[in-house]
């Protein structure tokens with residue numbers, strides 16, 4: 001339940017923060033959404049599965065939010081079942097050791113995410129092929145997130161409907177109250193924004 005709800009809701013919270021503080025990104029998304037809805041393959045300009053799936057920039061946008069604000073850090077643990085495992089230049093892990101990948105450090109590594117500064121929000125960086133283990137927001141391997149595709153669809157649907165109707169605006173509490181805390185997921189304590197009807 002928490003895996004399917006808390007994660008998507010938290011991602012949407014971060015997205016609201018990014019949209020409020022990056023008006024250029026919001027304009028870009030709004031134009032993309034208008035374009036896609038105008039050309040949607042049906043007479044009512046409604047969104048269907050294929051239309052949502054083909055909104056590639058929106059995929060990059062969501063991934064960039066989760067690169068900068070990974071929420072499932074604590075979910076990424078593995079226990080060693082082999083007798084032991086040698087990590088070159090570091091030492092040997094014993095059977096039973098629990099290993100947690102440091103998602104945050106990996107997501108901000110400029111060798112993996114450059115040349116554009118990983119501290120800046122830049123969805124276009126996902127245009128380039130990256131190391132298969134560089135993006136860990138949904139985990140990796142046979143136990144990665146089963147809900148990833150569903151989460152993308154949910155988030156895209158909410159974003160399209162919201163941005164069609166409202167402009168998301170920064171207010172004086174947005175930055176002041178943006179404090180990240182650790183619970184089941186890593187999440188902002190609150191995201192303060194204003195909605196203005198278009």
Ligand code: HEM
Nearest residue numbers: 003004007008011072075137138139140143144145147151
């Ligand atoms: C933005 C949204 C989401 C994020 C960032 C996220 C992230 C993650 C992460 C990091 C893991 C651990 C993967 C690993 O250990 O390699 C995971 C596992 C899992 N997620 Fe998600 N998740 C999201 C949405 C969802 C949704 C919507 C569902 C269900 C509808 C879901 C269901 C699960 C389940 C069942 C697992 C456990 C898989 C297993 O152990 O085999 N997640 N998720």
